Amino acid sequence: MITSIDLKEVLARSVGSPHSDLVTRSTGAKVRDSIEASLSAQSTDSAVVLDFSSVRVLDCSCADEVVAKLLLRRPSGPAGPAWWFVIRGLTESHAEEIDHVLRHHRLALVAEELDGRPRLLGEVDPSAAAAWNVVRDRGSSAAEEIADALPLAIEETRRALEALVDAGVVRRADGRYLPLTTAA
Amino acid sequence: MTYVIDVPQILDERSFDQFAAGFAGSEGAARVLVDAHASEWASPAGLIGLLCAGQALLARSGAKPLLTVPTEREVAHYWARAGFFVHAADLFEIHGTVPRVKPNPERNVLLEVTPVTVADDVHAVVGRIQERSAAILTSELGLEPKATMGFGMALSEACQNIVEHAGTGGWVAVQAYSWRTLGRRVVTIAVADAGVGFRHTLEATQARRFGDRWGDATALEAALIQGVSRFRDPGRGQGLAGIRRYLDRWHGKISIRSGTARIAIVPAWDRDEPLRDGLPPFPGAQVQLVVPEVEREAR
Numbered sequence: 001m002i003t004s005i006d007l008k009e010v011l012a013r014s015v016g017s018p019h020s021d022l023v024t025r026s027t028g029a030k031v032r033d034s035i036e037a038s039l040s041a042q043s044t045d046s047a048v049v050l051d052f053s054s055v056r057v058l059d060c061s062c063a064d065e066v067v068a069k070l071l072l073r074r075p076s077g078p079a080g081p082a083w084w085f086v087i088r089g090l091t092e093s094h095a096e097e098i099d100h101v102l103r104h105h106r107l108a109l110v111a112e113e114l115d116g117r118p119r120l121l122g123e124v125d126p127s128a129a130a131a132w133n134v135v136r137d138r139g140s141s142a143a144e145e146i147a148d149a150l151p152l153a154i155e156e157t158r159r160a161l162e163a164l165v166d167a168g169v170v171r172r173a174d175g176r177y178l179p180l181t182t183a184a
Numbered sequence: 185m186t187y188v189i190d191v192p193q194i195l196d197e198r199s200f201d202q203f204a205a206g207f208a209g210s211e212g213a214a215r216v217l218v219d220a221h222a223s224e225w226a227s228p229a230g231l232i233g234l235l236c237a238g239q240a241l242l243a244r245s246g247a248k249p250l251l252t253v254p255t256e257r258e259v260a261h262y263w264a265r266a267g268f269f270v271h272a273a274d275l276f277e278i279h280g281t282v283p284r285v286k287p288n289p290e291r292n293v294l295l296e297v298t299p300v301t302v303a304d305d306v307h308a309v310v311g312r313i314q315e316r317s318a319a320i321l322t323s324e325l326g327l328e329p330k331a332t333m334g335f336g337m338a339l340s341e342a343c344q345n346i347v348e349h350a351g352t353g354g355w356v357a358v359q360a361y362s363w364r365t366l367g368r369r370v371v372t373i374a375v376a377d378a379g380v381g382f383r384h385t386l387e388a389t390q391a392r393r394f395g396d397r398w399g400d401a402t403a404l405e406a407a408l409i410q411g412v413s414r415f416r417d418p419g420r421g422q423g424l425a426g427i428r429r430y431l432d433r434w435h436g437k438i439s440i441r442s443g444t445a446r447i448a449i450v451p452a453w454d455r456d457e458p459l460r461d462g463l464p465p466f467p468g469a470q471v472q473l474v475v476p477e478v479e480r481e482a483r
Contacts, residue, residue, distance in 0.1 A: 015307075017307055018311075019307055019310070019311040021307060021310045021311060021314075021336065021340075023306055023307060023310050023336070023337075023340040024303040024306050024307065024340065024344055024347070025303075025344065025348070026303045027303060027307070056314060056333070056336070057310055057314065057333055057336035057337055057340065058333075058337065059336075059337040059340040059341055059344075059423070059426065060337065060341060060422045060423055060425070060426035061340075061341065061344060061422065061423055064419040064422055065419070068419055069419065091330070091333060092330050093330055093333035093334050093337065094333075096334075096429075097337065097426065100422070100425075100426065100429070101419070101422060104418075104419065104422060105418065105419065
C-alpha cells in the first residue's frame, strides 16, 4: 500500500499558513508531528510518498526537522524500517537542501525524479551506492546477481544490501532485493 | 547634557564601526542624539543598525533617544520608502520632517525594513520576497532562475538567527543597489538585532573548549566556520552552512558583526578582512548577505 502526503496540505493544516514555503525549524517540527500522527494509524511495512510538488521554498532548518528527523524517529524492526519513504516533486533547490541535511546525519532517502526515475539523496558508503544503482537498474534481484554485476565479493555485496535495507532505500522480500519506487 | 552620535555621511559596512564607536561612547549619557542630518546614503544594514542602536539606547535608559532626519530631501525620502521611519518612530524621538511617501514601493527596495520576532514573521518575509526577488535576481542580476529559491532559503535562515538566538526582536531589509567597489549591482539582505550576540549565545556550550581564546571573534568563527550551535540537537547549526553554500555558488559574500568582532567570507571581487577583533562594542548581531550581478560577459 502506498500513502501519499502532500506537504503543502500538511503545512496548511499544521500551522494554518497560506504560504507554500516550508521554512523555520518550528514549522518543520509541527509539520513532522502532523505526518507522524497520520502515520501512526498506518500499517507498517508500507510505502509513504512525501510530495513536495506544491512547496516553493524549503530551508535547511525545515528540511532537517521534516525529512531528517522523520527518518531518525522512524521505528524499525528486523525487516527494516516501519515505513519506506520516497520523496517526490523536488526542485533542484529542494533536493540540494535535503541532500545536505541527510548527509549531515549520515542518512539516505530515495527521491523520484520528474521522469519517475529514482535517485538516491544523502549518504551511503560507496559499495552500498554501487549496489543501489544495480538494484535500481535491474529491479528485483538476488544478492548473487547483484554481486555478479559489481566488482565486489558476495559477502561485501550482502553487507552493502543490508545497509541499504536498514537505511530504508531498498526493500528485502523473499530473499530478493527490490528498488523503492512509488509503483512498488 | 546630550551626547551626540554622528551618523557617517555614508553609512555602510565600511563606516559602521565609526558609528559603533560613537554608540559605545554614549554609555552613561543621560540623553543621546543620533545625528543623521548630514547623511547622504545608508545601506540596508546601516538603516537597521540605526534601529538596533535606538532599541539598545531605549532599553538602557528607558527614554527615547533623539534622531535627526537627513536634511537632504532625496535621502530622507529614500529612508522613508525603505520603511525606516515607521519603525524608528517607536524607538526615537524624531526631529525634522519625515517625508510622507506613497504606498507605491521603491523599485530597488525588495523588502522594506521589517520587524522579525517570531517564526510567523519569517514566513511572512519569505512569502513577500519571493516574487519581487525573482524579477531582480534573474532579469537584472543575470542569475539563473534557481537562484531565487535559494535566496528565500538564505533569507529565512538569516532571519531565524533572530528568532532562535537574539532574545529580542530584530529587523530585516532587502535592497538592490550598486556596490561601490564592485561596479556592479548587488542584492543585499541585512538582518540585525540588539540582542545577546553570538558570544553570549554560545558561551555555555563552547567557552570551555576555547579557554582563554574565548570571545566575540572565536564565537563567530565557531558559528560560521565550524557550524556549532548552543543546542544539543545534532541537526542544529546547519542554517549558516546553508547560507554559505548558497553564497558560494553565486559568488556572494556574508559578513557577521557581533560584539567587538566581525567575520566575513570574502569573495574574489571584494577586499574585506576575513576576521576583525577589538572593534567598538555594539549590541546583538548584524548579518549581511550580498549577492552580486553576474558579469555581463559571463551571461
